[in-house]
Amino acid sequence: MSILKIGGATVNQTPLDWKGNSSNIVNAIDKAKSMGIELLCFPELAITGYGSEDLFLSRWYPEKALSQLKSLLPYAKDISICIGLPVRIGEALYNCTAVLEDQKVKGIVAKQFLAIDGVHYEFRWFTPWEAGKITSFDFFGEAVPFGDMIFSKNGFSYGFEICEDAWRGDLRPGYRLKTRAVDLIFNPSASHFAMGKSQLREELVSESSIKLNATYFYVNLLGNEAGRMIFDGETLLAHQGKLLLKNKLLSFKPYQVNAFEISSLIRELPEIKSDHDKNLEFTSAITLALFDYMRKSRSKGFVLSLSGGADSSSIAVLVAEMVRRGVEELGIETFLKQAHLTLEIKTSNPTKEITEHLLTTAYQGSDNSSCETLNSAKSLAESLGATFYNWKISEEVSSYTQKIEHAIGRELTWAKDDITLQNIQARVRAPIIWMLANLNNALLLATSNRSEGDVGYATMDGDTSGSISPIAAVDKHFILQWLQWAEKHLGYSGLEKVNSLQPTAELRPQDQHQTDEEDLMPYPVIVEIEKLAIRERRNPKDIYLILQQELDLPNVQLKNYISKFFRLWSRNQWKRERLAPSFHLDDFNVDPKTWCRFPILSGGFTEELHELDQLDQ
Known part of the structure; x- marks a missing residue:
């Protein structure tokens, strides 16, 4: 009976960090060898990192990646290694996986389909490979097979679908691998995180193992690699439609190695059942993203203008949760080392002590601020252990x-x-909180959410000001329910006051009883309009006809809400262009540098909104 022990190595890489990237790869190889793994697969573009952007357009960068590949050859002894890198042939650059065996490059496979939707711009850098084509590549004087090929190990044949290759339906390379009767298909990926995406991957991997009649093995990159996209490090294996392997996602560790033994006994293994909770996924993703952003930028922590409201409070909790999760998984010493921090723990509550060092908050009250929001901010900061300041503007x-x-x-x-009197209050808060960030050599956290980004309900150089905008990719409705969930399920009792408050900017005099939803519209309505307008790219009339059936609102009010959304959306593109970098967390976002591009100047849907007004008349 033939047996093959395979493994997937997920790594947290950083563009241009050649030493750190190589260290993660080598450590993962050593770990795999100690586990008895014979065939190890790394993710897509593991040598350089997927987020290298226009570095891929240069000649020297792919050449440096090849030299890094060469340096890995001595480690390909008693183990076969599959690893991703960019390879240039003439004027064309290809997204490839190289197979190393017996300290040589056995062959290089190139990606056949490129991702061009959403956050992906692969056609800017890469050229798709032609199906069935094989050529020869000069690897430092040695001719290496290059193209669409299969390999074998211990009597098992295997091939590759590189990330997007697997999502192309009947055109996918897997069907040609099936005709070649491969036993095993690897999918090395750089698939960005989005809430709910793990479930889609599980379905893809399980269904692929049936459709392609092969054991299907998926391995993804890990961490906040280059600032915006987050990779969850997912490793999945399925056989005959059964999911047999799934690892812990969004690990704080620099690498993970997961092993699986393939033999005739694989049919008898029990299927894995997994749960998918968007609140947990959001929490895991954003805490890892904050940790990676902090340590990779060599910052000493975070500074936050804590208003006592939902947005800033959610960010404060997420930083504290970052510390809790990081210390729990890495241990205190490793957490501090990775964060480039020198701190002597002096109390019996290291998580709170580290949080005090890493998170500095300030309540900046105006004449229109209330005692309720001050008490909310103060009690939350104290419960988390964060440093708290309070001053008036x-x-x-x-x-x-x-x-x-x-x-x-x-x-x-x-x-x-x-508007002038509201904005000056939000705007004068920025210079002094930036001073605190500069003093601490820390990242200033902006507090805008996606719903505010949609309609421009934010003050430029005020609450939008910051180094990073952690929740800019999720809607306000989600944030409000997440805060309730975090109080109950994560144990953050300091959120009690926050969760009792009605969201308000507190920029008008208190006798005007200002609330966010009075200024805009109910947040659940914004979410429904946003999904149809931005994610599905529908026009105002279509949105009205759909929501007329789904929402219990008078027709006139629904029209007004839709019109208001489109008018504000068009008017405020310039604000979205200037938002601080944000994490990609949902299946879409409004960041023009990643997902949604819109003209700064436009006709503002004038004709389309006129067509909407004419309906039902």
Whole structure:
């Protein structure tokens, strides 16, 4: 009976960190050898990192990747290694997986289909490989087979579908591998995280093992590699439709190795059942992303303007949860080392002590701020262990207001100058909180969410100001329910006051009883319009006809909400262009640098909204 022990190695890589990337790869190989793995597969572009962007356009970068591949040859002894890298032939660059065996390059397989939707721009850098084509590649003076080929190990034949290759239906390379009767198909991937995506991958892998009549093995990159996209490090294996292997996702470790033994007994193994909870996925992804962003930027922590409201409070909890999860998985010493921190733990609660060192918060009250939000911010910060400051911005607001009143020769009033008087309060908070970030050599956390990004309900250089915007890719409705979940399921009792408050900007006088939803529309309505308008790219009339059947709203009110959304969306593209970098967390986002591009100047859907107005008349 033939037996083959295979493995998947997921690695947390960083573009241009040649030493760190190589160390992760070599350590993973050593770990695999100690586990008795005979055939080890790394993810797509593991040598360089997937997020290398226009570095791929240069000549020297792919050449450096080849030299890194050469340096790995001595480790390909008593183990076969499959690893991803870019390879240039003439003017064309290919996304490849190289197979190393007996300290030589046995062959190089090139990706046949490129990802071009959503956050992907692979056609900017790579050329797709032609199915069935094999050529010869000069690897430092040695001719190496290059193209569409299969390999064998211990009597098992195997081939590759590289990430996007597997998602192309009847065109996918797997069907040609099936005709060649391969036993095993590897899918080395750089598949970005999105809530709910793991379940789709499980279905793909399980169904592929039936359709392609082969054991199907998927391995993904890990971590916040280059700033925006997060990789979950997922490793999956399925045989005859049964999911037999799934690892722990979104690990804080620099690499993971998972093994599986293939033999005739594989048919008898029990199927794995997994749960998919979006709240857990969100928490795991964003805490790892924050940790990687902090350590890779060599920052010493985070600074946050903590208003006591939902958005800033969710970010504060996520930083504390980052510390808790990181310490739990890595241990105190390794966590501090990876974070480049020197800290002597002096208390019996190391998580709170580290949080105090890494998270500095400040409540910046104006004349329109309430005691309720101050108490909410203070009690939350104390419960997390975060450093907390409290100061007023009334003098700064008054100073700016008096100067402009003197210049224009009249007094500003709420009746005439509502937006101006609101924005100055949000905007004057930025300089002093930036001072705190600079003093601490820390990252300033911006607090805007996706719903605010849709309609521009944010002050430029105010609450949008920051080094990173952690929740800009998720809607406000999700954040509100997540806070309730975090209080109950994660044990953050300091959220009790936060969860009792109605979301408000607190920028108008308190007697006006300002709330976010009064200024905009109910957040669940924004979510439904957003899905149809941005994710599905439908026009206002279609959205009205769909939501007319789904939402219990008067027709006139629904029209007004849809019109307001499109008017505000068009008017505020310039704000979205200037938002701080954000993590990709959902199946779509409004970041023009990743998912959704829209003209800064446009006709603003004038004709389309007129067509909407004419309906039902």
